[in-house]
Amino acid sequence: MKKxxxxxxxxxxxxxxxxxxxxxxxxxxxxxFVNDDISVPVQVSIRNKTEGADTYQWTFEGATITxxxxxxxxxxxxxxxxxxxxxxxxxNIDGQEEIIKKEISVVxxxxxxxxxxxxxxxxxxxxxxxxxxxxGDNLTYQWTFEGGNPSSSTDKNPANIIFQxxxxxxxxxAVSNGFETITKEEKITVLPDIAIGFDWExxxxxxxxxxxxxxxxxxxxxxxIRYQWMFEGGAHSSMEENPRVTFQxxxxxxxxxxxxxxxxxxxxxxxxRVKPNTNLRTFSNVKLGINSAHNTNAIGxxxxxxxxxxxxxNEVTQENGSKIDIVFLGLSNDFTFNKFVSPIQAGTNGFxxxxxxxxxxxxxxxxxxxxxxxxxxxxFDAMNNDTSLQAIIITETPNGLLHFNNTMKPRIVxxxxxxxxxxxxxxxxxxxxxxxxxxxxxxxxQKE
Numbered sequence: 001m002k003k004x005x006x007x008x009x010x011x012x013x014x015x016x017x018x019x020x021x022x023x024x025x026x027x028x029x030x031x032x033f034v035n036d037d038i039s040v041p042v043q044v045s046i047r048n049k050t051e052g053a054d055t056y057q058w059t060f061e062g063a064t065i066t067x068x069x070x071x072x073x074x075x076x077x078x079x080x081x082x083x084x085x086x087x088x089x090x091x092n093i094d095g096q097e098e099i100i101k102k103e104i105s106v107v108x109x110x111x112x113x114x115x116x117x118x119x120x121x122x123x124x125x126x127x128x129x130x131x132x133x134x135x136g137d138n139l140t141y142q143w144t145f146e147g148g149n150p151s152s153s154t155d156k157n158p159a160n161i162i163f164q165x166x167x168x169x170x171x172x173x174a175v176s177n178g179f180e181t182i183t184k185e186e187k188i189t190v191l192p193d194i195a196i197g198f199d200w201e202x203x204x205x206x207x208x209x210x211x212x213x214x215x216x217x218x219x220x221x222x223x224x225i226r227y228q229w230m231f232e233g234g235a236h237s238s239m240e241e242n243p244r245v246t247f248q249x250x251x252x253x254x255x256x257x258x259x260x261x262x263x264x265x266x267x268x269x270x271x272x273r274v275k276p277n278t279n280l281r282t283f284s285n286v287k288l289g290i291n292s293a294h295n296t297n298a299i300g301x302x303x304x305x306x307x308x309x310x311x312x313x314n315e316v317t318q319e320n321g322s323k324i325d326i327v328f329l330g331l332s333n334d335f336t337f338n339k340f341v342s343p344i345q346a347g348t349n350g351f352x353x354x355x356x357x358x359x360x361x362x363x364x365x366x367x368x369x370x371x372x373x374x375x376x377x378x379x380f381d382a383m384n385n386d387t388s389l390q391a392i393i394i395t396e397t398p399n400g401l402l403h404f405n406n407t408m409k410p411r412i413v414x415x416x417x418x419x420x421x422x423x424x425x426x427x428x429x430x431x432x433x434x435x436x437x438x439x440x441x442x443x444x445x446q447k448e
Contacts, residue, residue, distance in 0.1 A: 053090035290330035333437035335406035358418035369400030
């Protein structure tokens with residue numbers, strides 16, 4: 001019994017000496033940027049390292065989620081640049097609490113947006129206007145203008161840039177938010193300068209440059225957009241790219257071209273010499289084949305003074321038949337029987353009939369003709385206009401139409417076309433080449 005009271009007394013003493021000790025809080029947390037990216041949109045990861053707490057109250061200034069009571073809220077997102085405070089208030093059941101704050105800074109995200117506008121045209125000098133619509137107030141800008149003036153700028157909206165020389169150049173913009181730098185590039189093309197030049201093509205019937213002469217200008221200028229032609233002695237002016245102009249009178253005239261690209265002009269001049277009108281067209285060394293040469297299409301026996309060429313049998317068409325003026329009839333390579341016949345008589349003289357044929361008068365043998373029309377070899381050679389031909393009256397007679405051989409050379413044959421043009425043929429050679437034999441001749445004929 002005494003032992004029991006001793007134990008009870010000891011228990012009372014021990015319990016009366018016990019005093020409760022409170023638990024203290026040590027608040028702490030760590031933050032990190034997801035992917036180390038501090039430009040918006042930013043994700044911040046939070047790791048709670050607090051000790052001694054039972055409850056947590058988080059405040060996220062500027063975040064998309066502004067508060068949380070979770071021990072570990074995970075991550076929060078910031079969509080606007082700025083400096084923000086993350087606050088943790090930790091507490092426990094003993095009434096202890098502690099507050100800890102940390103600041104974070106997030107910077108502007110970079111989305112480069114700029115455009116270029118070429119003032120007027122791509123011809124030098126090229127002036128380029130820049131419009132920078134990149135969003136952000138805390139960004140820095142570094143422009144580089146390859147080949148431009150100026151060559152660089154740090155302004156958000158720089159002044160216009162000038163490019164003087166032809167070529168392709170880059171405009172680069174590097175934008176930085178202090179954490180990262182993004183670059184965008186645009187290309188500018190400066191076209192070559194004006195290269196001016198021209199030639200002309202004379203009309204088919206004016207290639208002797210005797211007045212009147214019509215030409216078509218062939219503009220070889222490059223990198224121009226407008227043209228101004230001035231014609232001395234012709235049409236006064238033209239703004240066509242390839243105009244057509246007629247010079248009515250003999251003389252030497254200046255053709256001037258002014259080419260413009262809208263910013264600058266270049267000028268070039270050339271002269272053209274228009275000869276006096278002799279009303280005479282001359283053909284030299286014309287070959288006219290005997291019948292076999294013509295019919296095998298080796299050497300034509302037909303000649304057109306309008307088309308200015310010989311025509312073989314297979315070249316005769318409905319279109320050119322009416323333009324054939326001269327038909328040479330040579331029976332063989334011994335040249336004992338030769339004469340010129342009217343195109344309308346081709347079908348009765350061993351040739352295929354000429355479609356739409358016209359009538360040409362001939363005097364084959366001046367020595368036998370009694371028509372009064374005559375022209376000597378010397379007169380033919382001296383003829384540099386149609387005066388001599390104007391005086392000749394060409395009348396067909398049976399004797400004048402007689403055939404001739406190769407004993408007389410040169411021989412002069414006179415003719416008059418269906419449209420009234422008079423002419424003369426000087427046979428200079430009878431060339432024996434078997435079935436491909438031919439005569440060689442010069443022809444002079446009035447142009448109108």
